[in-house]
Amino acid sequence: GENVEQHPSTLSVQEGDSAVIKCTYSDSASNYFPWYKQELGKRPQLIIDIRSNVGEKKDQRIAVTLNKTAKHFSLHITETQPEDSAVYFCAAGLGGNKLTFGTGTQLKVEL
């Protein structure tokens, strides 16, 4: 089955700095890679996703890159703000079903 590794497990940045979270996956058949943000006590919510036919996608301060050959993908957050503080999960799946989640990254944006 799919195995997703995520690093780092915790990340502290100063407000305004960039944050990068990296994930690797094992199943070369996976073709869907979403990123979820989970605020304390809340549900995971999708912030951005990328499909295997695309190498990069950007949405305002958030961008995701995918390297299919190396089987890794990354989340980039620029100009971080305190409200970006949360746990971020990467995931990998096939056809959007049975997502396998990474172990999560606790991002803390300090003032």
Add this chain to the structure above:
Amino acid sequence: DTAVSQTPKYLVTQMGNDKSIKCEQNLGHDTMYWYKQDSKKFLKIMFSYNNKELIINETVPNRFSPKSPDKAHLNLHINSLELGDSAVYFCASSQWGRNTEAFFGQGTRLTVV
């Protein structure tokens, strides 16, 4: 208006009891899931139903039994609760075969004492 709703939000119960968590989605999706999130925040899939048919059944104790009366509902019944069952259980839904997001419910925090 809530897309995926699950009840109850909190559940405190004693060891050995049987409890159920209910989930409903109004997104018209045909696939629903149960995820378990432990104290370390790991999100692990437990079950998945597509059009009321069980399609994913990960290594979960037999004490856990999902039931899907229709594609908009997926309930989780847990027998003989154990301390290790304490976790947050999330229901989610998506459309099968499409690379689109899974929507999560608000979670049920189960505490077994």
